[in-house]
Amino acid sequence: MIRRVIRGVLRTALVWGVAWSIPGLVWMSVLAWVIRSPGNSQLGPGNFVWSILLNWTFVGMISGAIFAVALSVAERRKRSLDALSMRRVAGWGAIGGVALPMLLLPFYYGTMPGALGQAAALIALNSLLGAGSAAASLSLARRATEVLRPQPPAVTLIPPAT
Numbered sequence: 314m315i316r317r318v319i320r321g322v323l324r325t326a327l328v329w330g331v332a333w334s335i336p337g338l339v340w341m342s343v344l345a346w347v348i349r350s351p352g353n354s355q356l357g358p359g360n361f362v363w364s365i366l367l368n369w370t371f372v373g374m375i376s377g378a379i380f381a382v383a384l385s386v387a388e389r390r391k392r393s394l395d396a397l398s399m400r401r402v403a404g405w406g407a408i409g410g411v412a413l414p415m416l417l418l419p420f421y422y423g424t425m426p427g428a429l430g431q432a433a434a435l436i437a438l439n440s441l442l443g444a445g446s447a448a449a450s451l452s453l454a455r456r457a458t459e460v461l462r463p464q465p466p467a468v469t470l471i472p473p474a475t
Contacts, residue, residue: 333373410443
């Protein structure tokens with residue numbers, strides 16, 4: 314039982330990490346295009362990839378793991394995917410998305426000028442990413458169970474020979 318939960322948490326973390334790297338790639342590409350001065354080494358290829366991995370993929374993985382643990386604890390009495398409410402799952406996803414920024418808020422954002430606005434934007438973005446990832450995860454899981462659910466054999470009637 315515990316192995317299955319751990320596997321589920323790790324799979325969810327991996328899927329969320331990959332999913333969150335996509336908006337990270339788009340955001341970093343926009344930044345690289347906007348700040349495209351020849352002497353600017355801040356957005357070089359190494360920094361570009363490192364920023365996506367650290368700031369987007371890794372945070373997505375941690376958020377996905379937090380979501381999976383919260384969902385498995387809070388909704389443990391639900392026996393099937395159909396019993397889960399999309400709204401509640403999205404809410405747990407939003408909580409999973411904002412958990413890490415809220416934990417790091419006093420350490421990281423307390424030292425920067427204008428930190429409150431940045432923190433609010435980050436919390437809003439992570440909340441939306443978390444809720445969207447959770448809703449998409451539930452939707453895909455429900456769709457997968459429908460596809461994998463055994464269907465009754467189709468009965469074909471052969472017309473009588475005349």
